Amino acid sequence: xxxxxxxxxxxxxxxxGSSVFSATKLTGRRRPAGRMPLRxxxxxxxxxLNVAALALLRHRYVVSHPHHPGxxxxxxxxxxxxxxxxxxxxxxxxxxxxKPGVTSDSVINxxxxxxxxxxxxxxxxxxxxxxxxxxxxxxSYFSDVSNVCWFMEPDFDQQVRRLHxxxxxxxxxxxxxxVGTGSTQLLMAALYALSPAGAVQPTSVVSTAPFYSWYPxxxxxxxxxxxxxxxxANSFVGDAYIELVCSPNNxxxxxxxxxxxxxxxxxxxxxxxxxxxxxxxxxxxxxxxxMLFTMSKSTGHAGTRIGWxxxxxxxxxxxxxxxxxxxxxxxxxxxxxxxxxxxxAVSDGYDGGAxxxxxxxFGRRKMAERWRMLREAAAASGIFSLxxxxxxxxxxxxxxxxxxxxx
Amino acid sequence: xxxxxxxxxxxxxxxxGSSVFSATKLTGRRRPAGRMPLRxxxxxxxxxLNVAALALLRHRYVVSHPHHPGxxxxxxxxxxxxxxxxxxxxxxxxxxxxKPGVTSDSVINxxxxxxxxxxxxxxxxxxxxxxxxxxxxxxSYFSDVSNVCWFMEPDFDQQVRRLHxxxxxxxxxxxxxxVGTGSTQLLMAALYALSPAGAVQPTSVVSTAPFYSWYPxxxxxxxxxxxxxxxxANSFVGDAYIELVCSPNNxxxxxxxxxxxxxxxxxxxxxxxxxxxxxxxxxxxxxxxxMLFTMSKSTGHAGTRIGWxxxxxxxxxxxxxxxxxxxxxxxxxxxxxxxxxxxxAVSDGYDGGAxxxxxxxFGRRKMAERWRMLREAAAASGIFSLxxxxxxxxxxxxxxxxxxxxx
Numbered sequence: 145x146x147x148x149x150x151x152x153x154x155x156x157x158x159x160x161g162s163s164v165f166s167a168t169k170l171t172g173r174r175r176p177a178g179r180m181p182l183r184x185x186x187x188x189x190x191x192x193l194n195v196a197a198l199a200l201l202r203h204r205y206v207v208s209h210p211h212h213p214g215x216x217x218x219x220x221x222x223x224x225x226x227x228x229x230x231x232x233x234x235x236x237x238x239x240x241x242x243k244p245g246v247t248s249d250s251v252i253n254x255x256x257x258x259x260x261x262x263x264x265x266x267x268x269x270x271x272x273x274x275x276x277x278x279x280x281x282x283x284s285y286f287s288d289v290s291n292v293c294w295f296m297e298p299d300f301d302q303q304v305r306r307l308h309x310x311x312x313x314x315x316x317x318x319x320x321x322x323v324g325t326g327s328t329q330l331l332m333a334a335l336y337a338l339s340p341a342g343a344v345q346p347t348s349v350v351s352t353a354p355f356y357s358w359y360p361x362x363x364x365x366x367x368x369x370x371x372x373x374x375x376x377a378n379s380f381v382g383d384a385y386i387e388l389v390c391s392p393n394n395x396x397x398x399x400x401x402x403x404x405x406x407x408x409x410x411x412x413x414x415x416x417x418x419x420x421x422x423x424x425x426x427x428x429x430x431x432x433x434x435m436l437f438t439m440s441k442s443t444g445h446a447g448t449r450i451g452w453x454x455x456x457x458x459x460x461x462x463x464x465x466x467x468x469x470x471x472x473x474x475x476x477x478x479x480x481x482x483x484x485x486x487x488x489a490v491s492d493g494y495d496g497g498a499x500x501x502x503x504x505x506f507g508r509r510k511m512a513e514r515w516r517m518l519r520e521a522a523a524a525s526g527i528f529s530l531x532x533x534x535x536x537x538x539x540x541x542x543x544x545x546x547x548x549x550x551x
Numbered sequence: 552x553x554x555x556x557x558x559x560x561x562x563x564x565x566x567x568g569s570s571v572f573s574a575t576k577l578t579g580r581r582r583p584a585g586r587m588p589l590r591x592x593x594x595x596x597x598x599x600l601n602v603a604a605l606a607l608l609r610h611r612y613v614v615s616h617p618h619h620p621g622x623x624x625x626x627x628x629x630x631x632x633x634x635x636x637x638x639x640x641x642x643x644x645x646x647x648x649x650k651p652g653v654t655s656d657s658v659i660n661x662x663x664x665x666x667x668x669x670x671x672x673x674x675x676x677x678x679x680x681x682x683x684x685x686x687x688x689x690x691s692y693f694s695d696v697s698n699v700c701w702f703m704e705p706d707f708d709q710q711v712r713r714l715h716x717x718x719x720x721x722x723x724x725x726x727x728x729x730v731g732t733g734s735t736q737l738l739m740a741a742l743y744a745l746s747p748a749g750a751v752q753p754t755s756v757v758s759t760a761p762f763y764s765w766y767p768x769x770x771x772x773x774x775x776x777x778x779x780x781x782x783x784a785n786s787f788v789g790d791a792y793i794e795l796v797c798s799p800n801n802x803x804x805x806x807x808x809x810x811x812x813x814x815x816x817x818x819x820x821x822x823x824x825x826x827x828x829x830x831x832x833x834x835x836x837x838x839x840x841x842m843l844f845t846m847s848k849s850t851g852h853a854g855t856r857i858g859w860x861x862x863x864x865x866x867x868x869x870x871x872x873x874x875x876x877x878x879x880x881x882x883x884x885x886x887x888x889x890x891x892x893x894x895x896a897v898s899d900g901y902d903g904g905a906x907x908x909x910x911x912x913f914g915r916r917k918m919a920e921r922w923r924m925l926r927e928a929a930a931a932s933g934i935f936s937l938x939x940x941x942x943x944x945x946x947x948x949x950x951x952x953x954x955x956x957x958x
Contacts, residue, residue: 237891242696271686272686279680282852325882472856476854477856482684
């Protein structure tokens, strides 16, 4: 796998929704930019840094080792993770930020993004999304043993449903909500749940090219006998398959439907990580059997590792829960409480309408601004070309909105 | 698998370290108690409840549906997760507690435990272990990109090392610390890292019987082509294997060494979840190639889902990190910060020595008390027999201490 050895290439990488500059992927590999000589990348980066306003880049993950993308030099690292006083003192150390500073010789890392763009929004909201966890809290394994997803905090379930009703991007009535350690865990859980337990051959996992480069890696890294990556859905022949539908698609932002359909032995998993108003017009209420979402892309809380699935069938929901149980026993309650608090703050921003703190409006402005900067930089360099802007009627914004896709 | 369909049987179940009554397991199956008619279990439970002081049971996970172990009745559930006001209001809902109340017709669930015994200790410590997370914190994927475990919070690393130095139960100098979503994830990561990528046959995974019932389930649920459960280490023939060494052992509390050794193509993973002073005398500083620990058993924070590994070899550490990356991208930063805060409070309790808040002393008293109650209940019932008490010189407590094992 091309990502081997470098940190955080998934999630961070192809879904770098908040990157100023992020590599567009084709069929799971880097676009030609990734194969340019590093010197040319450096020259382009230098040019781009002059064209774009440097100030706006302060929240970006930028590296200084062009030969080791993803690795920050040690002196930069000191700015990120200041040395802590080892074994002494009772004061808590500062948490990491993951953000080395931008210097004049910084080179833009085209390989992956980091949703720290949203940090500015959450700083503005003050303590509306602040969480306090006493030392004695969340000690039990159990959250709600009457729920098929027994480790899910009831408040998280409620805030997920509330947000989808507010945005109108997914139907939640009659669905089971499942929580996962990010949506990657739930993607694997879906593969596990949809693969017949008694099958002689592994079930084929397909997606229409260009597909998210993480899909084949996640499907195959344990060489499961239950499921196996089978490539482009366009060339698949057979009737037992799991089709991964990413919409808006990573890497190209296209709105997609299942190619093969979900009839018979074929099943579809809809990865709707980017189906939020900051990335694309919300043109319909998605209503599929399995829909995946993640905090990383909806609110920008990547480090919290919370994703969720909306699942119609109870037995599928039960088997997905079983996967999480065998994989990590359950999902951090602290993170779930955090996520519930953050999702509540997002919905509160739109309930009543008078709040200044409206996440999707902030996100749309930022994304539009960054696409404009990227277009200017690309035009100035003459090296890159970028897709045309598309737009559509957004039911949520109640106006025509651009597709500011995040891949 | 015998655990199918019921909630939280791993970690909770065979490692029910804080259970008043927990089923001892033999070769991964329930001991004869589990095969008793449910009516007799109910009679015994009723008797035991009379013998034991009910007040001490208020933190226990007890079920009311004898025919559905692990499932709490709906009316009890209302006490746990009070209905929340759906989409209205800005006040945060109370987090779950996982603790239905004990009633006169409660039946003790022998199937699994829950470390809520420790909750009383953490309530006493006040805000020493309280964590505040602002809305804008921990948004990045990255924690320390100079570390092989790039998503690990530096403070968590430091507090893990500090606690092991304080307790003297494991050597940390020269080790890589890795963080996982509980130790189950790190166990799978170790299997992934130790299985040769190019092997034609899956690597055999073994453990000496009686072994922890979760091991075969976690090894085989994805039918990996990299590793496969091969049963009792005593009957294993071959030289390519991974031996899981649980010490103190689940289910019997025995201190164990690797049976097959780690030479040649054979590797050992030491699961030291219970190697803490509340469960067993600390007689030596463990110093193995791969050692696994978990918050669930050390401090009782099961819902936080944080485990850690101490790993000597850098390449093994890198591959284990890669597993976590492919599995869940990274590990919740919120939980890591929480864990660092909690571990810090534990070490602080022993630095200086004057603090009243000493976790392991609290834990030893509680465990001794509960074993005494269990012995009295067993003697009164005449149905169960229990192993003899053993003891040893504890380097940490600096006195002879009983083996209050937690399985």
